[in-house]
Amino acid sequence: MTLEVKNLTKIFDNKKVLDNVSFKVENGQTLGVVGFSGSGKSTLLKIISGILEKDSGEIILPNNSEVAMAFQYSALFDFLDVYDNIAFPLVERKEFRGKYSKDEITKIVSQKLQMVGLEGIEEKFPSELSGGMQKRVGFARAIVTNPNVILYDEPTSGLDPVTSTMIEDYIVRLKRELNASCVVVTHQLSTIRRAVDYVIMLYQGKIVFDGKVEDFLNNKNEYARQFVTASIQGPMNIIGK
Amino acid sequence: MFELNKTFTYQRFVLLWGQIEEFLILIGNLGKDFVDVIKRILSLEINLNETIEQSKRFAYDSLPISLTIVSMTSAIIAMQLAPELARQGGADYTGMLSALVMVRELAAVMSAFAIISMVGASFASEIASMAVTEQISAMKVLKVDPIAYLFVPRFIAGALFMPVVFIVSGFCGLVCAGLVSNWCADLSLLNYFTSLWHGLYIRDIFIALLKSSFFGATIALISSSCGYSAHGGAKEVGLATTKAVVSSFLAIAMWDFIFASVFYL
Ligand SMILES: Nc1ncnc2c1ncn2[C@@H]1O[C@H](COP(=O)(O)OP(=O)(O)OP(=O)(O)O)[C@@H](O)[C@H]1O
Ligand SMILES: [Mg+2]
Numbered sequence: 001m002t003l004e005v006k007n008l009t010k011i012f013d014n015k016k017v018l019d020n021v022s023f024k025v026e027n028g029q030t031l032g033v034v035g036f037s038g039s040g041k042s043t044l045l046k047i048i049s050g051i052l053e054k055d056s057g058e059i060i061l062p063n064n065s066e067v068a069m070a071f072q073y074s075a076l077f078d079f080l081d082v083y084d085n086i087a088f089p090l091v092e093r094k095e096f097r098g099k100y101s102k103d104e105i106t107k108i109v110s111q112k113l114q115m116v117g118l119e120g121i122e123e124k125f126p127s128e129l130s131g132g133m134q135k136r137v138g139f140a141r142a143i144v145t146n147p148n149v150i151l152y153d154e155p156t157s158g159l160d161p162v163t164s165t166m167i168e169d170y171i172v173r174l175k176r177e178l179n180a181s182c183v184v185v186t187h188q189l190s191t192i193r194r195a196v197d198y199v200i201m202l203y204q205g206k207i208v209f210d211g212k213v214e215d216f217l218n219n220k221n222e223y224a225r226q227f228v229t230a231s232i233q234g235p236m237n238i239i240g241k
Numbered sequence: 242m243f244e245l246n247k248t249f250t251y252q253r254f255v256l257l258w259g260q261i262e263e264f265l266i267l268i269g270n271l272g273k274d275f276v277d278v279i280k281r282i283l284s285l286e287i288n289l290n291e292t293i294e295q296s297k298r299f300a301y302d303s304l305p306i307s308l309t310i311v312s313m314t315s316a317i318i319a320m321q322l323a324p325e326l327a328r329q330g331g332a333d334y335t336g337m338l339s340a341l342v343m344v345r346e347l348a349a350v351m352s353a354f355a356i357i358s359m360v361g362a363s364f365a366s367e368i369a370s371m372a373v374t375e376q377i378s379a380m381k382v383l384k385v386d387p388i389a390y391l392f393v394p395r396f397i398a399g400a401l402f403m404p405v406v407f408i409v410s411g412f413c414g415l416v417c418a419g420l421v422s423n424w425c426a427d428l429s430l431l432n433y434f435t436s437l438w439h440g441l442y443i444r445d446i447f448i449a450l451l452k453s454s455f456f457g458a459t460i461a462l463i464s465s466s467c468g469y470s471a472h473g474g475a476k477e478v479g480l481a482t483t484k485a486v487v488s489s490f491l492a493i494a495m496w497d498f499i500f501a502s503v504f505y506l
C-alpha cells in the first residue's frame with residue numbers, strides 16, 4: 001500500500017503543529033519520523049489513522065487499506081485481559097462478526113503474541129504487565145487484522161536495548177510479511193539504523209530533513225547533524241518553544 | 242486608570258460566561274450523542290454481551306444502595322406522617338398516602354439519585370479514563386464504533402432496567418412504610434395495606450415506569466457523554482465525573498417536573 005501525505009496542515013490553538021507536510025511511503029518501505037518532543041509526530045500519526053481531523057491537505061490511501069497503529073502509551077483496554085485486548089477487533093468489528101470461530105481466534109491471538117515474544121500471558125490484565133510488555137501487547141493487537149499500513153509511535157522508547165533490537169527486527173519482518181508501508185516515530189538512532197528506510201525530521205511543524213538513513217546519520221544536513229550528535233548548538237532551539 | 246478587564250464585575254462576568262458556554266457545549270454533545278445512539282439502535286447495532294454486562298451493573302449491582310435509600314426515605318416519611326395522621330383521626334389514610342407519594346414521586350426519583358451516584362459516576366469515570374488514556378482512539382483505529390460499543394449498551398440498560406429498580410425499591414419502600422407506621426403509630430398492618438390499595442392506580446404505575454425508563458436512559462447518556470468528551474489527564478476524569486453527576490441530578494429534576502406537569506396538571 002502506498003501512503004501519500006500532501007500539504008498536511010494541523011492547527012491547535014492558533015499554532016501550526018503541522019505546517020504543509022508532504023511525503024510518500026511506498027509499498028514495503030518504512031519511513032522514520034524524528035523530531036523534538038512536541039514537534040507534531042504523534043499528531044501526524046493520529047491524522048493518518050483518522051483519530052484527528054486535519055485542517056487542510058490530503059492523506060491518500062488505497063480503498064482496501066487497513067491502517068493499524070501502535071500507540072505511544074500502548075492504549076490497551078484496561079478492563080479486558082490480554083487475550084480479549086488482542087481479539088478485540090476480531091470479535092467486535094462489525095465486518096468480522098461471526099467470521100472467526102473461537103478456536104481460530106485463540107490460535108490467531110497466541111500466534112500474534114508469539115510474534116512479539118510473549119507467550120502464556122493471555123489471562124493477565126494490562127495493569128499486571130510491565131511497560132515494555134504492554135507495548136508489545138499493543139503491537140500484537142495492532143497487527144491482528146493483518147494491516148498493510150502500520151504506524152508505530154515510539155515503539156522502542158522505554159525498552160531495554162535487547163528488547164528494542166527485537167522490536168526493530170520485528171518491525172522489519174512484519175513489513176515484509178504483510179508487504180506493508182510503515183511509519184515509525186522514534187527518538188532512537190538504533191531504530192533508525194535497523195528498521196527504517198527513509199527519514200523525515202520535523203521542526204516547528206515543518207519538514208527540515210527528508211532523505212535516506214545514511215544521509216541522516218552522516219551529518220549531511222545541519223538539522224540532522226544536531227539531532228544525531230545531540231548538540232545544543234545548531235539551527236534548532238528547544239528553549240522557549 | 243480605569244481598566245474594564247480588571248474590574249471584579251468583569252471577571253465575574255467572564256467566569257459566568259465560561260460556565261454558560263460549557264453548559265451549551267454539554268447540551269450540544271448530549272444532543273449529538275443521543276442522535277448517534279438512536280441511529281445505532283434503529284439499525285440494530287446492539288452488542289448483546291455488553292448490554293447484558295451493563296444491565297447487570299444497572300439493575301443488580303446498584304440494588305443495595307437504591308433499596309436502602311428508598312426504604313430509608315419512606316420509613317422516615319412514614320415516621321413523620323403516621324403519628325400525625327393518627328392524631329388527626331386519619332390513620333386509615335396512611336397506606337393510601339404512602340402509595341401515592343411512593344409511586345408518583347419518591348421511588349423513581351430516589352432510586353434515580355442512588356443510581357446516579359453509584360452507576361452514573363462509574364460510567365462517567367471509566368469512559369473518561371478510557372478517553373484520556375487513548376483507549377477510545379485505539380478503538381476507532383481498530384474500526385470498532387465507540388458509540389455502539391460504549392453508549393448503546395449503557396443506554397439500553399438504563400432504559401430497560403431503571404423501571405425494574407423502581408418496582409423493586411418501590412415495593413420495599415411501601416413495606417418499610419407499613420412496618421414503621423405499625424411501629425410508631427400502632428397502625429395495624431392489615432389496616433395499612435387495605436388503605437394502600439386505594440392509593441395505587443394503574444395509571445400512576447405506568448407513568449412511573451415510563452418516567453423511570455426516561456431517568457435511566459438519561460443518566461446513562463449523560464454519564465457516557467460527559468466521560469467521552471474528557472480530554473487531558475487524571476484531573477479531567479474527576480471533572481467529567483462531577484459534571485456527569487451534577488448534570489444528571491439536574492436532568493432528573495427537570496424530567497420529573499415535565500412528567501408532573503404533563504400527567505398531573
Ligand atoms: N488535543 C490537543 N489539543 C491541543 N494541543 C495539542 C493536542 N495534541 C497535541 N497538541 C499540541 O501539539 C503539539 C505536538 O504534539 P505531539 O503529541 O504531536 O508531539 P510529539 O512530537 O509526538 O511529541 P513527543 O515526542 O513528546 O511524543 C504539542 O505542542 C502539543 O501541545
Ligand atoms: Mg508523541
